[in-house]
Amino acid sequence: MARMRGRRERGGAPGGGAEQGRAAGARPCERxxxxxxxxxxxxxLLMGLGAFSNIIHGRSGNPWLAGxxxxxxxxLYVTVVFSAFNPRRRDTRYPLYALAALxxxxxxxxxxxxxxxxxFFPLLxxxxxxxxxxxxxPLALWLIVLSGSAGFLSxxxxxxxxxxxxxxxxxxxxxxxxxSVLSLFDTIQELRAxxxxxxxxxxxxxxxxxSRDLHDLLGHTLSVVVVKAEAVRRLAPRNLDAALAQAADIxxxxxxxLTEIREAVSGYREGSLATELDRxxxxxxxxxxxxxxxxxxxxxxxxxxxxxxWVVREGVTNAVRHSGxxxxxxxxxxxxxxxxxxITDDGRGPVSSQASDAPSDAPSGAASGPVxxxxxxxxxxxxxxxxxxxxxxxxxxxxxRVTAELPVDAGDLADAEELSK
Numbered sequence: 001m002a003r004m005r006g007r008r009e010r011g012g013a014p015g016g017g018a019e020q021g022r023a024a025g026a027r028p029c030e031r032x033x034x035x036x037x038x039x040x041x042x043x044x045l046l047m048g049l050g051a052f053s054n055i056i057h058g059r060s061g062n063p064w065l066a067g068x069x070x071x072x073x074x075x076l077y078v079t080v081v082f083s084a085f086n087p088r089r090r091d092t093r094y095p096l097y098a099l100a101a102l103x104x105x106x107x108x109x110x111x112x113x114x115x116x117x118x119x120f121f122p123l124l125x126x127x128x129x130x131x132x133x134x135x136x137x138p139l140a141l142w143l144i145v146l147s148g149s150a151g152f153l154s155x156x157x158x159x160x161x162x163x164x165x166x167x168x169x170x171x172x173x174x175x176x177x178x179x180s181v182l183s184l185f186d187t188i189q190e191l192r193a194x195x196x197x198x199x200x201x202x203x204x205x206x207x208x209x210x211s212r213d214l215h216d217l218l219g220h221t222l223s224v225v226v227v228k229a230e231a232v233r234r235l236a237p238r239n240l241d242a243a244l245a246q247a248a249d250i251x252x253x254x255x256x257x258l259t260e261i262r263e264a265v266s267g268y269r270e271g272s273l274a275t276e277l278d279r280x281x282x283x284x285x286x287x288x289x290x291x292x293x294x295x296x297x298x299x300x301x302x303x304x305x306x307x308x309x310w311v312v313r314e315g316v317t318n319a320v321r322h323s324g325x326x327x328x329x330x331x332x333x334x335x336x337x338x339x340x341x342x343i344t345d346d347g348r349g350p351v352s353s354q355a356s357d358a359p360s361d362a363p364s365g366a367a368s369g370p371v372x373x374x375x376x377x378x379x380x381x382x383x384x385x386x387x388x389x390x391x392x393x394x395x396x397x398x399x400x401r402v403t404a405e406l407p408v409d410a411g412d413l414a415d416a417e418e419l420s421k
Contacts (some may be wrong), residue, residue, distance in 0.1 A: 035185025038085040041178075044126055045074055050116030051109075060113050069109040073120055076102040077127055084130035095131045102127060103146075110150075114157045118167050121150035122174040129178025139179055147172035212378055214261075216310055220317040221257040224279070225250055227287040227320055249282065273305035273332070276312040280330060287320045289345070290327045297334025304406050307386060308332065308341050311379055315343035315402040318376075323347025323400060334408060343402040344395050376402065 051060075051070055060066035080098045083089045106124045110117045125146055128134060134142065151168025228250045235243040277293050284291035300308070312330060319328050325347030333340045380390040388406035395401035 035182065035188070038082050041081045041126065041130065042078070044123060045077065047119045047123055048074070048116075050119060051113070053116075066109070066113055069105065069112070072105050073102065073109060073123075076105060077123060080127040081130055084127075084132065090132050093133070096133060099128060099131055099134070107149075110153060111157075118150065118154045118157070121146065121154075121167060121171045125171045125175035126178050129175040130182065135179055135183060139175065143172050143175045146175070215378075216313055218257070218261075220279075220283070220313045221253060221260075223317050223320050224253050224283045224286065227283065228253070231286055246286065249286070273300065273309045273312065276309040276316075277330065277332075280312055280316040283316055283320055284328050289319065289323075289325050292327070292329040294329070294331045296332070297339070300334060300339060300408065303386075304339060304408060307382060307388070307406060308339065308404060310382070311341055311390065311402065311404045312343065314376060314379055318402075319343070319345045319347065319400070325399070337408055339406050339408050341402075341404040341406075344399060346399045348398075348400075379404075 048070065051066070055063050055066045055070065076098060080095055080102055083095045083098055089095065103124055106120045110120060125143060128139065128142060128146070131139075147168045150171045151164045154167040155164030228246045231246045232243045232250070235246060277295075281291045281293060316328070316330075319325055323345045325345035328343070328345040331340075331342045331344075333342075376390065376392050383390045383404060383406060386406060388404065390402070390404045392400070392402045
């Protein structure tokens with residue numbers, strides 16, 4: 001068992017590490033693309049080389065003023081792009097303010113110098129596409145206004161309809177393509193994070209399944225072993241043959257427990273109501289409790305029988321451990337659409353040790369089992385997921401009763417079976 005716990009800690013659950021790796025799609029030699037970064041938008045500033053050439057050759061009206069305008073545009077462009085990719089600033093208004101300043105400079109230099117300076121409108125649109133807080137309908141409206149005004153001003157200044165169309169179309173396309181590509185990579189990142197979260201949730205569910213199986217398997221089995229060991233101790237001085245028979249039962253129970261643990265680790269264990277009823281007779285008889293088992297109605301589907309098998313196991317374990325009863329009745333009655341299981345004993349009920357084992361946040365009636373969702377509280381959750389109910393409490397003046405009801409033909413039992421595994 002120590003080795004099993006070690007494997008659980010390292011792998012999360014049987015096969016948990018491998019499942020998590022496969023679910024997350026992680027491969028050590030494969031790097032998933034992260035999308036363009038801030039430096040990918042810097043080479044586009046080369047589109048302003050025409051304006052720079054005009055300054056150098058003196059074709060701009062005021063070279064010093066044009067140089068200041070070019071420097072201001074480049075500085076604001078870099079500010080917008082870098083702040084849009086900065087995790088601390090990209091969701092604030094800082095990129096919007098920087099973009100507003102960039103737009104003002106763009107309109108100013110384009111109207112002041114014309115010609116090659118209209119190429120700064122596509123760059124302004126490119127920077128607009130990187131601003132996250134502007135994406136969606138605001139960005140679409142802004143690009144329509146920007147491209148329309150860029151095309152109109154270009155045609156008004158140069159008297160060239162084709163040049164006007166090229167500036168307007170290029171301006172709109174630059175912003176839309178940039179925003180679409182960045183949004184796509186953002187969605188990929190979100191999907192990747194969601195996939196990893198789902199993988200972690202799958203591992204946690206497997207851990208919960210495994211812990212529940214260990215509780216239900218070992219709690220019942222060890223109780224039977226203790227009861228039969230006490231019977232051996234009592235019978236050995238008086239009746240050696242009876243003591244040897246009880247010792248043989250202990251061996252058989254231990255071997256069966258080993259088999260069940262291996263099946264639980266492999267994830268293929270499936271309970272059986274008939275098997276659990278036979279074990280209940282043996283456990284109750286070994287504890288000196290008279291067992292009475294009644295069954296009526298047609299056979300149950302495997303999933304329903306498996307869930308009720310868990311209830312029988314837990315109810316009988318509680319009766320053997322805590323009740324001090326002398327008589328225990330187990331009745332299974334199946335109607336056309338529902339099955340009802342009742343476990344009744346004449347012991348002390350939940351007033352003593354059973355009540356002390358109840359979790360503080362357990363639902364009404366789930367009176368046994370330690371904190372953490374095991375015992376009757378955990379079984380109540382499993383049956384509720386399958387459309388059933390589990391109630392437990394005192395039976396009249398003395399004794400304790402556990403009642404479980406479940407739909408016979410519930411198609412949702414597959415989901416409940418996942419919880420019970």
